[in-house]
Amino acid sequence: MSLLHSPPGSNAERSRAYNRGLVLGHVRRAGASGRAEIARASGLSTQAVSNIIGELVAEGWLYQAGRRKGGRGQPAATYAIDGKAGVAFGIELRPDAVLCAVIDLDGQTLHTARTAVSRAAPEHVKPLVQTLFDTALAETGTPRARVLGAGVVMPGPFGRTGVSGLSTELPGWDGIDAEALFAEALCLPVTVENDANAAAMFERVSGVATGLSSYAYLYFGTGIGLGLVSDGVLLRGAFGNAGEIGHIPAPYQGTLRPLEEIASRMALTARLRGSGEAAETVADLERLFGERHPAMMAWIEGACPALSHAIHILENIYDPEAVIIGGALPASLLEHLTRTIELPAASISNREDRTRPRLLAGTAGRMTATLGAAALVINQTLTPSLALST
Amino acid sequence: MSLLHSPPGSNAERSRAYNRGLVLGHVRRAGASGRAEIARASGLSTQAVSNIIGELVAEGWLYQAGRRKGGRGQPAATYAIDGKAGVAFGIELRPDAVLCAVIDLDGQTLHTARTAVSRAAPEHVKPLVQTLFDTALAETGTPRARVLGAGVVMPGPFGRTGVSGLSTELPGWDGIDAEALFAEALCLPVTVENDANAAAMFERVSGVATGLSSYAYLYFGTGIGLGLVSDGVLLRGAFGNAGEIGHIPAPYQGTLRPLEEIASRMALTARLRGSGEAAETVADLERLFGERHPAMMAWIEGACPALSHAIHILENIYDPEAVIIGGALPASLLEHLTRTIELPAASISNREDRTRPRLLAGTAGRMTATLGAAALVINQTLTPSLALST
DNA sequence: TTGATAACTCAATTGGTTTGACTTAATCCT
DNA sequence: AGGATTAAGTCAAACCAATTGAGTTATCAA
Numbered sequence: 001m002s003l004l005h006s007p008p009g010s011n012a013e014r015s016r017a018y019n020r021g022l023v024l025g026h027v028r029r030a031g032a033s034g035r036a037e038i039a040r041a042s043g044l045s046t047q048a049v050s051n052i053i054g055e056l057v058a059e060g061w062l063y064q065a066g067r068r069k070g071g072r073g074q075p076a077a078t079y080a081i082d083g084k085a086g087v088a089f090g091i092e093l094r095p096d097a098v099l100c101a102v103i104d105l106d107g108q109t110l111h112t113a114r115t116a117v118s119r120a121a122p123e124h125v126k127p128l129v130q131t132l133f134d135t136a137l138a139e140t141g142t143p144r145a146r147v148l149g150a151g152v153v154m155p156g157p158f159g160r161t162g163v164s165g166l167s168t169e170l171p172g173w174d175g176i177d178a179e180a181l182f183a184e185a186l187c188l189p190v191t192v193e194n195d196a197n198a199a200a201m202f203e204r205v206s207g208v209a210t211g212l213s214s215y216a217y218l219y220f221g222t223g224i225g226l227g228l229v230s231d232g233v234l235l236r237g238a239f240g241n242a243g244e245i246g247h248i249p250a251p252y253q254g255t256l257r258p259l260e261e262i263a264s265r266m267a268l269t270a271r272l273r274g275s276g277e278a279a280e281t282v283a284d285l286e287r288l289f290g291e292r293h294p295a296m297m298a299w300i301e302g303a304c305p306a307l308s309h310a311i312h313i314l315e316n317i318y319d320p321e322a323v324i325i326g327g328a329l330p331a332s333l334l335e336h337l338t339r340t341i342e343l344p345a346a347s348i349s350n351r352e353d354r355t356r357p358r359l360l361a362g363t364a365g366r367m368t369a370t371l372g373a374a375a376l377v378i379n380q381t382l383t384p385s386l387a388l389s390t
Numbered sequence: 391m392s393l394l395h396s397p398p399g400s401n402a403e404r405s406r407a408y409n410r411g412l413v414l415g416h417v418r419r420a421g422a423s424g425r426a427e428i429a430r431a432s433g434l435s436t437q438a439v440s441n442i443i444g445e446l447v448a449e450g451w452l453y454q455a456g457r458r459k460g461g462r463g464q465p466a467a468t469y470a471i472d473g474k475a476g477v478a479f480g481i482e483l484r485p486d487a488v489l490c491a492v493i494d495l496d497g498q499t500l501h502t503a504r505t506a507v508s509r510a511a512p513e514h515v516k517p518l519v520q521t522l523f524d525t526a527l528a529e530t531g532t533p534r535a536r537v538l539g540a541g542v543v544m545p546g547p548f549g550r551t552g553v554s555g556l557s558t559e560l561p562g563w564d565g566i567d568a569e570a571l572f573a574e575a576l577c578l579p580v581t582v583e584n585d586a587n588a589a590a591m592f593e594r595v596s597g598v599a600t601g602l603s604s605y606a607y608l609y610f611g612t613g614i615g616l617g618l619v620s621d622g623v624l625l626r627g628a629f630g631n632a633g634e635i636g637h638i639p640a641p642y643q644g645t646l647r648p649l650e651e652i653a654s655r656m657a658l659t660a661r662l663r664g665s666g667e668a669a670e671t672v673a674d675l676e677r678l679f680g681e682r683h684p685a686m687m688a689w690i691e692g693a694c695p696a697l698s699h700a701i702h703i704l705e706n707i708y709d710p711e712a713v714i715i716g717g718a719l720p721a722s723l724l725e726h727l728t729r730t731i732e733l734p735a736a737s738i739s740n741r742e743d744r745t746r747p748r749l750l751a752g753t754a755g756r757m758t759a760t761l762g763a764a765a766l767v768i769n770q771t772l773t774p775s776l777a778l779s780t
Numbered sequence: 781t782t783g784a785t786a787a788c789t790c791a792a793t794t795g796g797t798t799t800g801a802c803t804t805a806a807t808c809c810t
Numbered sequence: 811a812g813g814a815t816t817a818a819g820t821c822a823a824a825c826c827a828a829t830t831g832a833g834t835t836a837t838c839a840a
Contacts, residue, residue: 009434010408011828012795015400022399036818044399048797073817074805214628226707235620237709238604241738244706249699256641313703316634317616319627348631386776401797402826426787438828463786464836
């Protein structure tokens with residue numbers, strides 16, 4: 001019997017925290033709103049919303065944005081989020097570097113930094129992250145109290161004990177409770193996720209998935225990953241390792257091969273190297289795509305049917321509002337892929353009443369996952385759940 | 391902008407309903423439990439649990455089961471669920487028949503019935519279901535007040551308006567709000583799902599998924615369906631049509647074909663018909679499998695790699711605790727399939743620390759979905775969520 | 781027998797929402 | 811212009827349910 005302790009019980013305080021999140025989330029999604037409007041949307045009484053808004057204004061989260069015009073009755077005083085009222089700190093751990101970012105409640109990027117490291121062992125990383133955090137606060141002029149929490153992106157598989165055999169790509173982190181380590185180092189609530197999940201959240205907080213609540217996100221990191229968002233919440237699977245889409249078989253020249261051997265940055269770089277091009281950075285890839293390098297175009301030709309296959313599977317299994325592709329590829333290339341990938345016809349997503357494309361290009365670039373780490377925290381404050389750790 | 395109204399705000403009453411569900415759920419999963427134990431597991435105070443238990447005992451949901459022995463301190467008085475305290479009514483609508491079932495909180499089947507119909511149009515079905523409900527109550531001697539709700543299984547796609555093009559297999563139900571219709575007819579809260587989702591829930595409430603909270607369920611109906619359970623809750627996708635796994639391409643003799651053309655009852659029946667066997671019922675299939683009919687064995691040989699492929703995909707995308715296969719096939723055949731399907735090695739589910747098999751055989755038989763319809767309701771009362779309609 | 785331990789209860793307190801009566805500010809209608 | 815209507819919002823009291831802290835009871839261990 002798995003002794004997963006059940007979600008926490010509810011009491012007055014937790015209700016308040018939950019309802020505050022509801023109000024903030026509504027204002028974030030719908031823009032400046034009046035009390036009555038929020039009350040109707042949330043099922044709370046106007047009085048409750050009024051109390052909560054009073055509190056949020058006093059604490060600086062909301063400010064009065066204006067008044068509605070037109071219509072009968074007294075015009076509503078509308079309130080909007082002060083984006084600067086809260087920020088989130090994102091950390092990405094890679095074998096050769098530690099990246100960090102700060103984004104605010106609006107999803108605006110306030111700060112990014114990259115530090116190369118020779119060893120990513122916990123004892124090296126911990127003080128480094130503390131320094132990075134202090135620097136980030138100083139540079140953005142953010143008081144510590146305004147930091148909602150920290151998100152951490154690192155290669156899985158994650159700590160749910162004894163996943164022997166599969167060891168992490170990050171030396172020295174096997175069996176380490178990263179969440180506790182960073183929570184202690186930064187004195188903040190910490191969320192740990194893989195790159196794809198984090199990047200998926202960034203799209204929701206400030207990218208192309210704004211307004212979506214159930215979607216699938218294909219992330220080009222080194223390999224290829226998948227983030228699944230359901231009702232605004234990430235699916236993590238039973239052991240926290242959901243989204244290993246790189247392993248699934250995809251068609252390639254008449255055979256089936258793991259998707260990541262066909263449609264990943266790894267595969268692309270290998271192919272370019274084969275034709276004598278060393279493409280280390282996103283800028284390199286952009287240039288090579290710009291000049292329509294034959295090896296690049298050959299990779300695209302192979303990747304598109306494989307991605308189409310993956311999308312077909314995702315759509316039919318998951319029925320998302322959209323599938324998004326993003327990550328460490330140049331924007332031009334992602335754009336090209338969304339135009340070139342042929343969407344399967346035999347799909348429940350192929351419906352007439354769609355208002356949005358089935359396939360979208362997400363944020364491009366090497367920092368997506370780092371920004372996503374911070375976005376995890378923003379999303380949590382705006383999409384409350386009783387299971388929330390904060 | 392999708393105006394999905396946000397989840398309802400929390401107040402004292404909703405908190406209580408939620409916490410009651412938490413207590414009931416704990417007792418259901420862990421067996422007879424003491425107040426303090428439940429308090430620790432749920433994060434509530436003993437006093438809160440005490441009050442809730444008092445209420446639940448007064449209302450007949452719980453009864454005192456005994457006292458713990460041994461250990462220091464005062465022995466805990468333990469409480470257990472009275473399975474008979476609540477029942478759920480399940481309805482399955484098919485083009486040629488209406489099935490119904492009653493199960494109790496323990497997941498025990500109290501009643502099943504099948505009525506052939508010539509037309510399954512709403513105006514015919516509604517009075518029929520009312521009669522079936524009354525008969526079921528009378529036969530099981532259940533007072534109306536003990537019925538927690540009704541679950542309805544019917545072919546999708548579901549009502550989220552205007553899914554033109556895709557029309558339901560059930561004539562006359564296009565654009566009908568089945569939930570409202572049955573809620574009004576039976577004066578009960580109603581949940582509508584597809585067959586695979588419902589059957590998946592039956593496994594959780596009384597079958598092989600007891601104690602699992604994240605798993606994937608492959609359902610053999612006419613075609614093949616998928617139910618995904620995540621943290622005890624069904625994933626429905628953005629438009630309520632998640633789980634259309636029958637459309638995904640699977641390997642068959644060197645080519646890729648839709649899974650349901652290879653590994654479904656439809657495919658099996660077609661193949662048997664091709665060799666002159668009319669297999670209409672599960673019993674027919676059982677006989678043919680018992681005598682190892684060549685057409686049956688050929689189907690199995692083709693279906694196994696295709697199912698293995700599907701399982702590979704599910705495991706790597708969802709990271710479930712287990713994959714379950716069940717539905718309208720004979721138990722012996724399902725058993726055989728779980729033994730014969732080769733589980734992919736390149737899977738995150740292929741871990742050393744597993745305590746449970748990766749692939750399990752679920753409940754077999756033609757009534758699985760009907761029982762699942764009822765199980766939906768039982769699961770809701772035992773796995774509380776703030777979003778709950780009740 | 782006594783002390784430690786744990787489960788449980790009682791009564792008061794606390795936190796938060798709802799309810800209902802009232803005020804304010806705009807448009808509509810005559 | 812002026813009253814009716816409509817809607818937003820406030821105030822204070824009532825209400826609901828969880829927590830807190832002190833006290834009781836039952837068992838084991840020394």
